[in-house]
Amino acid sequence: MIDSVRHVRYYSPKELEKDIDWSYFLFAWGIRNNCPQAASLCDEAAKVLRRLQDEGATARAVYTLRSAWSDGDDLVLPANGKMPEARLCFLRQQHTCEEKPCLCLADFIAPRTATSVPLSARYIGIFATTAGLPEDFPHDVASVYHRSEVCPCCNPQLRALRRRLTPQHRPEQGSGEEDVYEKMMCQTIFDRLAEAAAVRVHDELLKCFEPEPVNTEVRPAVGYPSMPDQSLIFDLDRLLPLESIGIRLTENGMMIPHAATCGLVFAHPAARYFDVGYVSQEQLADYAHRRHCSVESLQRFFASRRRC
Secondary structure, three states, rough: OOOOEEEEEOOOHHHHHHHHOOHHHHHHHHOOOOOOHHHHHHHHHHHHHHHHHHHOOEEEEEEEEEEEEEOOOOOEOOOOOOOOOEEEEEOOOOOOOOOOOOOOOOOOOOOOOOOOOOHHOOEEEEEEEEEOOOHHOOOHHHHHHHHHHOOOOOOHHHHHHHHOOOOOOOOOOOOOOHHHHHHHHHHHHHHHHHHHHHHHHHHHHHHHOOOOOOOOOOOOOOOOOOOOOOHHHHHHHHHHHHHHHOOOOOOOOOOOOOOEEEEEEOOOOOOOOOOOOOOOOHHHHHHHHHHOOOHHHHOOOOOOOOOO
């Protein structure tokens, strides 16, 4: 077991091709797996992937494994001579159906005083991945932020264009739409490469627990239902840091390049995904107290799903 060692990995598109989940690529284009256009679009993406390989595209990953124990709804990562003590705070579900327990990510790590628990309940993986061409990893965050504040795949005009594009209807050569289509194709492929790199990292971290049975699925990312507070990315940045693989953060916690993900790996067999859901003002106040910040400073970092 290697605790608190930071690993940095670079992968070529060819290395990750077998790890790409093309169903999410098709989802980004609004195409079902069984649609006639699906096979044609995936074939075209494979050609673009080979071209990106020739142009020097890479997927980058940084990850570490830290010993930890739970303290209520928080995780404590003790100092070990290499890294200082850290605390990660999480939110617990307040409402569930069918008498199911209200879950928190801290539930998947054992308390400090627990005995006879599996090794996987004593460690947590932390990771970040990104993908792009060499020019996609900027040194000047501010200039890129103003140019790319909206992800190409989320721009309303591009969404409208995407609905019209099919393998049977491509933009005419030399048109402005052709450039947009090319950018969207590359962006959606880079998104898949970043996720494929996360799969590789996940597998590497799980090897640390062999031959103990572990969970092979739980890899919650910052900003997603189990961890809706986007500001947690700043805490993970201090533990990795993200800059080691060329990721920069804006003041709102957005990652640059856009094709990037950052989160945690839980190996305990009982770990699973869940949606925190509704966060009341009372719960948010307690959470802000644990994070040593104000409620107002946290409001803007929560996903729009929070209704309180």
